[in-house]
Amino acid sequence: MFDYGNANEAQKEAINTVEGPVLITAGPGTGKTFTLVKRAVYLIQECNIQPEQIMMATFTEKAAKELITRITNELAERNISVNINEMYIGTFHSLCLRIIKENLEYTRLKRNYRLLDTFDQKYLVFRNFYKFKNIEGINELLSTGGTWKRSDEICNYINHLSEEMVDVEALQLDNNPEIKTLGKILAIYQGLLEEGNLIDFSTIHTECYRLLIGNKQILEELQDKLRFLMIDEYQDTNYIQEQIVFLLGEKHHNVCVVGDDDQGLYRFRGATIRNILEFPHKFKNAECKIIPLVVNYRSNSDIVDFYNKWMMTTSGHKFKFFWDNYRYEKIIEPHSKSNIQSSAVVKLFSKDDEDEWHEKVLDFITQLKELGKLTDYNQLAFLFSSVKHPRVTSLANFLEKNGINVYSPRSDMFFKRDEIKLSLGCLMLMFPKYVMKLEKQEFDFLQTEHYQYYKECIVAANKYVTKPENRELLQFIRKHGKAHAGLTGTTDYSYSGLLYKMFMYKPFSDILDIDMGVGVVDIRPTRNLALFTQIIGKFEYLHKVDVFNGSYIDKNTELLFNLYLKLLYDGGISEYEDEAEYAPSGCVSFLTIHQSKGMEFPIVLVDSLGNIPRKAYKDLMTEVEEKYFHRPAFEPYDQIKYFDFWRLYYTAFSRAQNLLVLTCDENKRTPSQYFKDLYDEISSVNSKEFQLREFDFESVKKVNLKNSFSFTSHITVYETCALQYKFYKELEFMPVRQSAMIFGTLVHETIEDVHRAAIRGEVDKITNDNIASWFESNYHSLVKSEHTYLAEPQRNAALKQVERYAERMNGKWSSIQQAEVDVSLVKEDYIIDGKIDLVKGDNGTVEIVDFKSEQKPDMVKMRDRLEHYRRQLQIYAYLIEQRTGQKVSKMHLYYTAEENGNPMITYPYTKTAIEGSVAAFDDTVHKILEKDFNHRCDDIKMVCIPSSRQLKKYKIFVLPGWISGNIFMPPIV
Incomplete structure (x- = not known):
């Protein structure tokens, strides 16, 4: 018998109804994710379906990771061993990108798009x-x-x-x-x-659709492979996504869509509620089974009753609309009746001014704390229509001044943070010509607010560096300012390199020397500096800035501050959001209602009650829709604003678990007429009817997500220098781009083209002419993506390596099984990832090959590097065996630059050696997971800057810089 756990009857039906089309309408808190997880396990355990035959599309990557984690944990509890990472699971965007990447040659895109x-x-x-x-x-x-x-x-x-x-x-x-x-x-x-050679988020879907429609064989292969489709949040899908779903599910009709039409929030992104409402009618003879999930396990019954009533209150003061056929009629049922006398839905308001409202909010939180009802501030969440509104940021600042930390990463506070203003100010001071023009307001492109902001940054920097204890930073700034002002030649650094040099000094060095175990507010300055390096790094990439040159330094600096950063300042930047944390400990959360979708909190305060339904479409697009969209309009245009308004606040109200508080400043003419009837009926937090002592609040649920680790991107970096891993992997500082080394990439990509032709059975196309054509195509796409070139002798040498490889194969292509293979394996608490250049084999065993575009090394002198490569191959062998069950007989390194001798170094398969490498991999991953970043590289041969004189003068310990792909990782000091 299948173990359904605590599933109710409707959930059981949704879990075991796997044949044919199914619509699961899942109201808030009705166990949607629980049901999806059990359904996937049921398919694998009871129906003997392989993971790669299942596709699950989710709304966010975080949701996809959560599903993978929960499914693998569930299977482990049942002692079922399968590689769940073979499942097609992710967002629509990531799944479509996967299909595009697997069939790139059939799209308009070239490599390195x-x-x-x-x-x-x-x-x-x-x-x-x-x-x-x-x-x-x-x-x-x-x-x-x-x-x-x-x-x-x-x-x-x-x-x-x-x-x-x-x-x-x-x-x-x-x-x-x-x-x-x-x-x-x-x-x-x-x-x-x-x-x-670009693609954006909107064209990912259309490129994928055109690929499937235009290539019958690819479509049929996917239709045969993907026997069961599950689509989450179906109410938020758009037209093209629906088309892709029905294309892929056309053969088997085993399409299960899950969602809540009452929580359709993303019309502004093209989503349409019609997809979930019309889904059952897409199939003949009532083939589609509709299974409603209506029992809420999240919220106090008073909260459930309140948002049920909200959906029914569609007529009142100066408004009137009807749901008609634009909603599945439903009443959400609470799992149990509230056992306390006090209502779980109340209001908190002020009548005089905003200051009074601030005080009342603070008093409410303080009372919760003093009564011992709060174990952590993260049990509270404030929901707004926008967290960027001055009224919202004003409340956040007030709470923080009174000792209550606020987590609001999307409030666009990035440029207002002290560490960013100081970084910008110090950076600008190193370009005195720019600062002089700024002081004279000579830039037409900047408005008053930009001049004011940049001057604030410069004042903050001057105030800091002129303190006696910060003399070294002042000297650094003056030295570089003088050099940049009179620059005639070329430096060996640009803005990113300059930033990293600056980070050697206080306060930046103190900010960077952060314990990763501290709370989100303490680590926020470090995260913001990391984000700042990403912003600067992207500017350098987009504008092809690798170094400073006397001819362009002034122009590029004005471009950076007056255009690029100015536009980001105007548009606002969200701060770092850690997907590993549901709600950071020690902080109350300030979220938009859209942002809160899918989340739940013990105490939710819903604000923005002054809003009214507003028309959100343009008349021109209405005409375009009527003429050129592939289906006629669905909802009446004059009703849309009401539908969307009610759905938005339904989503907000249903986030609360134990207590829902409607809060506003009544002096600001809130709430609006659309809330007034319900608002007037509920008690105040200060009334006798509301007794806070009766409540017991749940803790915020923990997030358990499995992260991926690869040998080259993670293990090698950590073993080389754990501190560098902390900065470039954990904190995500942007490495400094050096002139890209595209030689090796070019060789690898063209050899892959050769392998793909062999796998397709097109051996006759592996000719020198075609190789040259593939080579040129790859070169031009690399030039576009990397903004760098190879001299003709280098291009010829690279092409010769590929041609020599093809000649050495001497037509023996039949043993090639796969090329550029992405392999992964889900472990108990993480996922191993890898990419294998080539898998070949005969007679039931396989061999794996890793290509190196260099001369075959000296086996003695390069012993350490070869040992590293051997361990990498052993991890690949382990992944292949675990993933496919195939026996690996040999592992090869193939050196394409070797002209005369044997280009390969071969390692035999040794089980004990592989087990040792896997154990070492596992040990390193767990050090990373435990945030043990104290290991430093002590190999003095790897130190590249600064000079010994500087080391002696400043008494600083320098960690090495190193190369990863085309990226230079600067030394950490």
Whole structure:
């Protein structure tokens, strides 16, 4: 008998109904994740389904990691050994990217394509705005704001049109001038993506869809392989995602979608509630089974009753709408009736001013603490429509001044943090020409607020460095300021390198010397400095800045501060969010309602009660939808604002476990008329009806996510220097980009092209002419991605290595099984990852090959490096055997630059040696998990800077710099 655990009858039905289409409508707190986990285990245990035959699409990567962790833990408890990491599990974006990567040669993309995030996309349009500004009718279509704002508007149009797969040529032929302008905008943008070998989040889906539609064999292989599909948060899917689901599930019809139509929040991203509402009608003869989950295990029954009533209250003061067929009718049932007299839904308000509201919130939290009801501040969460609003940041500042830490990473406070202002100020002081122009306000591109902010940064830096105890930092700044002001030649560093040199001095060195075990507020300055290095590193990449040159230093510096950082300042930057923590200990959380989706807290205070339903669509897009979308409009346009408003606050109210507090400043004309009926009915926290002493609050649930570790990216880095691992892996400081070493990458990629042709059975295409063609294509894509070139003799040498390899194979390609194989294995508390260059073999055994684009080394002199490679191969052998059950007979290093002798070094398979390497791998991972970063490299041969004179003068211990791929990891001092 299958062990269903504590599943109720509806959950059991959802778990064991695996054949055919299934719709699971899961209300808040009804055990959706529990059910999905059990359902996956049921498929594996009871139906003998292999993990690779299951696809699970989730809304966030964190949700995907949680599913993997919980499924593997459940299987381990049942003594079932399978490699769950073979399952297609992730967000729609990551799953589509996986399909694209596995079949890249059938897409418009070339190797080394770059994925644009939201800022990258907007910045791409901004930098190429000259291509858009002369389009006829562009000024009538866009607002009168600046170029950055107009670039944002263009991106919004582009993303909406892309997700709906609107025909760009049809738009350009439309009679409406505005629609014609949209078509021209989309055409230019698509040209930019093609030219730059780029892809953005909206086009990930369309590229994947076109790949499947245009290649019947690939589609059929995936349809045969993926027998069971489970789609989470289906109410937040869009048109193109629905198309991909039905394409992949077309053969078996074993498609299970899960969601809550009452929590559909992402219309602004193209999501449509129609997908979940129309899903059952996509199948004939009532084939789709609908299973409602309505028993809530999260919240006090008063809270459940309150948000049920909210969904029913659709008529009242000056508003009236009806759900009709735009909602599954449901009543959520509490798991048990509240056993306390006090209501679990109350209001906290002020009548005079905002200061009084601040005091009342503080008093409420203080009372909770003094009564012993709070064990941790993280039991409280404040929900707002926006955490960037001055009213919200004002409350956060007030609480922090009164000793209550606030966790609000999306409040755009990054540039206001002291450590960032000081970093920026010190950096600017090292470019005196720029500072002089700034003081004279000679920059047209900066507005008053930018001048004010930069001056605040400079004042903060001057105030700090002029203190006697900070003389060394002052000398450093003066020295580099003088050098940059009179620079005529070229330095060996740019902004990133300068930052890392600056970080050698206090207070930065103190901030960096952080114990990883401290709380989120204490580690926030370190995380922010790491994020600052990422920002600077991206600027250097986008603008091809590797070093300072006397001819360009002033121009690039103005570009950095007056354009790049200015745009980021205007747009706001979210601070670091640790997915390993649900809610950081010692802090109350300030979240947007959207951000809180899927979360739960013992005490939730919902604010932003002054909001009203607002129209969120443009009339132009309504016309485009009617003419060019692939299906007619669904919800009535005049009702949409009400539907979305009610769903938003339903989501907010249902986050609370033990106590829901509606809070507002009534002096600010809140709550609005839409909340008033319900708001007036509930008691105040200061009323006799509310007795805080009756409550017992749960602890915030712990997050248990398994992280991935690879031999090359993690074990090698940690063993070389644990302190460097802490900075570049744990804290995610951006390594300094050096001139990319693309020679080896070029050789590897072209050899992979050869292998792919062999695997496809196209051996006849492995000719010198085709090899040269693949080589040139890879070279051009690398040039675009790495912004660097190879001289002709180097290119010829690289090509010769590939041709020599093909000649040595002498047509014996049949033994090749897989190339560039991503292998992984889920362990008890982490995941091992690896990428194997080649797997080949005959007669039931396989051999693995790792290619090195260099001369075969001296076996004695390079003994340590070869031992490192041997351990890496042994980990790969272990992964192959655990993943496939195939026996590994040999492991090879293949040196492509070896001209005359045997290009290979071969290691035999030895079980005890592999077990030793795996045990060492496991030991290192657990040191990382325990945040043991005290080990320092003591190999003086690896030290690269500074000079011995400087070492003696400053009495500092320098850890080595090292190369990883094309990235230089600066020394840590």
